[in-house]
Structures are given as structure tokens and as C-alpha cells.
Amino acid sequence: MNVSFELVNGNYKALENITFSVYPNEVVGIVGESGCGKSLTSQAILSVLPKNAILEYEKMEYKQVSLRGLRDKDWREIRGKDISMIFQEPMSALNPLITVGKQIAEVLKVHTSHSKDEIKKQTIEMMKKVGLPRAEELYKTYPHQLSGGMQQRVAIAIALIADPDLIIADEPTTALDVTIQAQILALLKKIKSEQKSSMIFISHDWGVIRNICDRVLVMYAGHIVEEGAVSEILKNPKHPYTKSLIQSIPDHRKRGMELFTIPGKVPSLQDRKIGVCPFADRCFHRFDACHIEMPMTKEIEGTHTVKCHLYTKGAGLTS
Numbered sequence: 001m002n003v004s005f006e007l008v009n010g011n012y013k014a015l016e017n018i019t020f021s022v023y024p025n026e027v028v029g030i031v032g033e034s035g036c037g038k039s040l041t042s043q044a045i046l047s048v049l050p051k052n053a054i055l056e057y058e059k060m061e062y063k064q065v066s067l068r069g070l071r072d073k074d075w076r077e078i079r080g081k082d083i084s085m086i087f088q089e090p091m092s093a094l095n096p097l098i099t100v101g102k103q104i105a106e107v108l109k110v111h112t113s114h115s116k117d118e119i120k121k122q123t124i125e126m127m128k129k130v131g132l133p134r135a136e137e138l139y140k141t142y143p144h145q146l147s148g149g150m151q152q153r154v155a156i157a158i159a160l161i162a163d164p165d166l167i168i169a170d171e172p173t174t175a176l177d178v179t180i181q182a183q184i185l186a187l188l189k190k191i192k193s194e195q196k197s198s199m200i201f202i203s204h205d206w207g208v209i210r211n212i213c214d215r216v217l218v219m220y221a222g223h224i225v226e227e228g229a230v231s232e233i234l235k236n237p238k239h240p241y242t243k244s245l246i247q248s249i250p251d252h253r254k255r256g257m258e259l260f261t262i263p264g265k266v267p268s269l270q271d272r273k274i275g276v277c278p279f280a281d282r283c284f285h286r287f288d289a290c291h292i293e294m295p296m297t298k299e300i301e302g303t304h305t306v307k308c309h310l311y312t313k314g315a316g317l318t319s
């Protein structure tokens, strides 16, 4: 799929040729610096792109059924029941004026024909499952009466209660303090092992990706530049961007040493060069071809692919 924006001075591509699948029970991570297109990718999947975005795609399927041409009403059915979302900021998913119990229960009310009592019972069960203490009491509290970690647990309960097949988590731990981050991550790991759902997990944190994901897509400036099993990518990264990202992971063995940072920054949409390697300007391995044409995606081994001229044109430079 491609996503572009009609801005005052022209049309600018934000996502280009994004193609991937998520298989049953799989957790796919999307990693990349700020502005690489991670959130737009998830918004495109849920059909909640900003109004000024233009989405083009050949094929988008959910369980082998095309999502093309669905009406808003159909999407409302899908969201929450089949595909749900956990946001970075829990309050963006919660209504401050409605008690948390009611907000979780509402999903079941909309998507099932269960009785009132059954809905309340399942809601309390889900609240316990996501680690909300004294669930019966908490049912009647408002979001602002809870800590950030508790609010995120409520948002996770909302995302899980209708037992969706796909959960999209967009940096779900970033807005929380470190100890709470660890607790929420542990909860998401538990969900991963207990639920049958697949997950798309957006993060810029490789520690989180390593902890929870099976496969990872590395995004740079609107492109998937590398893809593969997390263990394989961490052990054997191929794209210079992935290598740099991995090199900048904080590590206690590097204590006292200056942390590696990638020089430069992700270009804004207006500054992106079209039809050439998007990473060329920041790449230590760039050569002529990188400034002339877009690299092809090359299969390294199994599901491991990379989009870099080093592996198609620069044979011998692949160390």
C-alpha cells in the first residue's frame, strides 16, 4: 500500500510499497525512528488515517476477505471485535466521563447479544485478567481516578474483551514510567501466550521488540527496509539502518562509553527524495547506485529480506 498527503505545495508520499502479512498467533513488531511511518501503517490497516491522507493499495485482506470498499458501518463492526488497538496514551482511548467498567462493557454491548448480567460478569473477569485489583470496586471509578498504568490496563481490557483476532499496539508502554512499563509488557506477554490473537506491536525500543515479537519490520522514511524473525535480525542484521539501530541499543556492557547515535535525522515528507534509497544520505556504506535508484527487496534467507543495494549491486560489500 501507499499513503500520501496532499499538502499546500504538492502531493507527498508517506508510505511506499508497504506489503506484509500477519499470521495467526504471530506478533509482528514495527520498529523505526520517529516519523518513519509506523503509526500511519497501523492507521491504514484500521482505516482511521487522517482526513488529508490518500490511501492506495492493490490488496488488503483480513482472513482472506478483501477490506476494499467497506463502508464506515462495516468498519465499526470490525474495529473492537475483529481488530482492536492499544494506544500510547491510554487517555486517548478512554472517555473521561464514563466509568471504566461501563467503557469495557460497552464493547460487549455493541458486538454481542449477551445479557446485562453476562456482560458485567465478563467485564469483571477481563478486569481481573489484565491485573486490575478489586475489579468490582474499580468498575465504578472514572479514568482520572486511576494511575497511568491502571488506565493502560483498562485500555488493554477494552482492546481484548471482544476477543479480536488482531490487536495493534502502538507504543503501548512509552507513556508510562519504567517500572510500570515492565508490568504492562509482562501483561502483554501473558496475553500473547494465553490469547489466540495475532498482534502488531509498534515500538522504537528493541528491548521491547525482542521481548514480545516473533517477526519484525524495520521501517525507514515510509519503506520497509528489512524484515525477518526478531532473533535472526538481531543476530544478523543486513541493512545499514538496522545495524545502526541495533548499535544504538543501550547495553550495560557499554557502560561509560558514548552511546552510538545515527547522524542526521529522518527527512520530513517534503525533503524525501523519490526513486532512490531513502537512507542513502545517512548511510556509511552508500555508493553511486544508492543516489540513483531505489533498491529491490532481496531475500536473504527464509523470511529475512532486505531492501539495500549492497545485497543486489554491491556483492562483496555485505559484511
Ligand SMILES: Nc1ncnc2c1ncn2[C@@H]1O[C@H](COP(=O)(O)OP(=O)(O)OP(=O)(O)O)[C@@H](O)[C@H]1O
Binding pocket: 005, 014, 032, 033, 034, 035, 036, 037, 038, 039, 040, 041, 050, 052, 204, 267, 268, 269
Ligand atoms: N496528517 C498528516 N499530514 C501530513 N503529514 C503527516 C500527517 N500524519 C503523519 N504525517 C507524516 O507522515 C510521516 C509518518 O508519520 P507516522 O506518525 O506514521 O510516524 P511514526 O513512525 O509513527 O512516528 P512516531 O514514532 O513519532 O509516532 C511523518 O513524516 C509525519 O510527519
